[in-house]
Amino acid sequence: MTAETIKVGVIAGEVSGDLLGGDLIAALRTAHDGRIELVGVGGEALERQGLKSLFDFSELSIMGISQVLKRLPSLLRRIRQTADALVAARPDLLVIIDSPDFTHRVARRVRKALPDLPVVNYVCPSVWAWKEERAPRMRAYVDRVLALLPFEPAAMERLGGPATTYVGHRLIGDADVQRVRAARLGRSTGETGGKTCLLLPGSRSTEISRLLPVFGQMAAELSARHAGMRFLLPTVPRQEALVRRLTADWPNPPQITITTEEKWQAFADADAAIAASGTVILELALARVPVVSTYRFDWIANIFLRRVKVWTAAIANLIADYAVVPEYLNEQVRPGVLTRWFERLSADTTERRAMLEGYDLVHARMQTERPPGETGAAVILDLLATKKPGRT
Numbered sequence: 258m259t260a261e262t263i264k265v266g267v268i269a270g271e272v273s274g275d276l277l278g279g280d281l282i283a284a285l286r287t288a289h290d291g292r293i294e295l296v297g298v299g300g301e302a303l304e305r306q307g308l309k310s311l312f313d314f315s316e317l318s319i320m321g322i323s324q325v326l327k328r329l330p331s332l333l334r335r336i337r338q339t340a341d342a343l344v345a346a347r348p349d350l351l352v353i354i355d356s357p358d359f360t361h362r363v364a365r366r367v368r369k370a371l372p373d374l375p376v377v378n379y380v381c382p383s384v385w386a387w388k389e390e391r392a393p394r395m396r397a398y399v400d401r402v403l404a405l406l407p408f409e410p411a412a413m414e415r416l417g418g419p420a421t422t423y424v425g426h427r428l429i430g431d432a433d434v435q436r437v438r439a440a441r442l443g444r445s446t447g448e449t450g451g452k453t454c455l456l457l458p459g460s461r462s463t464e465i466s467r468l469l470p471v472f473g474q475m476a477a478e479l480s481a482r483h484a485g486m487r488f489l490l491p492t493v494p495r496q497e498a499l500v501r502r503l504t505a506d507w508p509n510p511p512q513i514t515i516t517t518e519e520k521w522q523a524f525a526d527a528d529a530a531i532a533a534s535g536t537v538i539l540e541l542a543l544a545r546v547p548v549v550s551t552y553r554f555d556w557i558a559n560i561f562l563r564r565v566k567v568w569t570a571a572i573a574n575l576i577a578d579y580a581v582v583p584e585y586l587n588e589q590v591r592p593g594v595l596t597r598w599f600e601r602l603s604a605d606t607t608e609r610r611a612m613l614e615g616y617d618l619v620h621a622r623m624q625t626e627r628p629p630g631e632t633g634a635a636v637i638l639d640l641l642a643t644k645k646p647g648r649t
Contacts, residue, residue, distance in 0.1 A: 260291030263641065266348035267297040267308065268339060268363055270317035270356025275300035277379055277427065277629070278354050281403075281637075282306040284630030288638060296346040298339055311342055317359050332359060340366035347371065350641055353399075355380040361398070368398040375644040377637060379403040381421060385412040386567040392418030401640055403633045407622050408575060424632040425625035428543050433521040437544040438620075440525050451485020452603045455527035455546065456511055457537050458500075460493050464533050467553040469503045472531060474592035479599060480509040488512065489527060491520035528603035531595050534570045538582060542573040542616045543623075547602035547609055549595060550584040573619045581615030 265282065269275040279302025286293050286306070295308040298317070304310065316335065340363045343351065351367060351374055353360035364376050381404040384392040395402075395418050402421040404410055413421040428434050454476070458468040480486045488511035492500045497515050504511055514523065524544050532538060534552040541548045550571050569575060571582045583598060585591075601608040625632065 260289070262292040262294060263289060263350070264294045264296065264346065264348040266343045266346065266351040266367070267295055267299060267303060267354070268352070268356075268360045269297075269299040269303060269354040270314060270359045272300060274354035274356060274380065275302045275314065278303045278352065279306055280427070280628075280630040281352065281379060281633045284628070284634040285637060288631070288634045296348060297343065297351075311339055317356055335359070336362045336366070339363045340370075343367050344370040348374070350374070350637060351376045352637070353378050357382045361395075364398045373644070375400050375640045377401045377403060377633075377640065378419070379633065380405055381409040381413065383567075384416055384418060385409065389416050389566060392416035395419050400644065401636055403629075403636060405629070406572060406576065408578075422632065422636050423625070424629040424636075425627075426539075426623055427629060428540060429620075429623050429625070430628060431543075433517075433524075434540060434543050437521055437524045437546075441545045451487055452479075452483060452528045452599075453487045453489060453526050454479065454599055454603070455523055455530035455532075456488055456490045457530060457532035458490075458492075459533035459535065460496065462496060462499055464552075465492075465496060465499055465503065468533055468551060468590065469500065471551075471590050471592055471595070473504065473507050475531065475595040475599070476511070477508055478592055478596045482596070482600075489514070489523040491515070491523045529599050529609075531599065534584065534586075536572075539572045539619075542582065542619050545613055545616050547612050548582060549598045549602070550582050551590045551595070552584075552586050553590055554587060573616070576619045576622050577615050579615070581612055581619065 267278055269278045278299055282293060282295065282303065283306060295303065295306060297308060298310050298312065298314050299308050300314050312335065316331065336359060344367055351364060353364050353376065368374060368376060376399050378399045381402050382391060392413055393416065399419045402413060402419050403424045404421050405426045407423050410421040410423050413419065456472050458465045458472055476488050486509060488509065490500060490511035491514045494515045497513065500513055514520065524546055527546055529547040530541055532541060532548050532550060534550045538548060538550050569580065569584060571584055573581050585594065602612065
């Protein structure tokens with residue numbers, strides 16, 4: 258008897274979600290004896306698994322409230338197109354991956370037309386941070402949530418959201434993170450000679466433009482206070498010109514690099530880092546690079562900032578459940594305070610030792626028995642066995 262074919266609807270709106278989706282489908286193919294057919298929206302990773310994307314998924318890489326508002330007509334059109342295509346395809350299961358401004362709207366429309374369709378949400382929305390009322394609303398169109406962070410299942414249960422499983426974060430198994438972490442575990446600090454400061458002002462032009470001038474003032478102050486200071490600034494190719502323009506007049510220019518290999522080498526070489534808030538803070542924590550988290554919001558984001566309920570923006574802090582990484586926002590991002598934090602974190606101090614101890618706690622709490630894709634595939638197969646019409 259031929260094993261059953263499973264048709265999976267899948268929607269990924271960003272590169273990170275596409276990578277997660279590709280890994281999940283690959284694990285599903287291994288766990289299921291029959292064929293896996295795909296329909297939906299994604300990028301190269303999902304296309305390698307057999308998806309023919311309905312359109313170029315880069316259209317959905319929308320960051321920030323202002324961008325969403327600006328591109329709302331196009332977004333609404335793609336929501337309708339995607340939902341209609343999925344309803345017509347009648348998949349056995351729908352997997353929505355991150356990008357909730359798009360994926361959740363599609364899922365609501367599809368669930369309305371196909372009320373028995375099982376829906377899995379990969380990457381828990383940050384309902385624990387703001388708009389907590391979204392969690393119980395999700396129960397109307399999401400059956401299971403696959404969470405990347407260990408505190409999210411408890412948070413979703415507390416808020417009345419769908420059943421949530423912690424599958425793990427890709428960074429735990431990332432080869433570059435593991436290599437840098439291993440190298441830094443055997444490394445001491447406080448040696449004589451110049452210090453190396455890692456600067457990470459973000460990957461979007463707005464972040465870079467707001468933070469890099471302050472980083473430049475800090476770099477000048479550090480260079481005046483310490484001989485032999487070196488600054489490393491890995492960036493992405495599309496932002497290289499902007500970064501070079503904004504650092505052209507620095508008295509002690511940073512070493513600017515654009516490749517992934519050079520980024521991780523900078524992580525390995527740095528004594529400490531000053532970074533824009535985001536996933537990179539978790540990368541640094543898992544790699545054991547001491548860091549100060551910074552961010553300056555635009556005026557629209559500042560209005561919505563009042564609605565944020567979470568006590569910290571640093572994921573490492575949320576996992577540890579205390580302030581492992583210091584954070585500075587908006588006008589608090591000042592060169593003097595960043596200078597003094599770097600001095601404390603780049604030497605063998607109480608502050609540095611405490612941060613590294615917190616990092617090790619975060620690392621331990623994020624461990625899983627199986628890779629994320631394997632756990633996610635098991636959840637999907639269990640859901641199909643219990644929810645698909647005609648199955649017992």
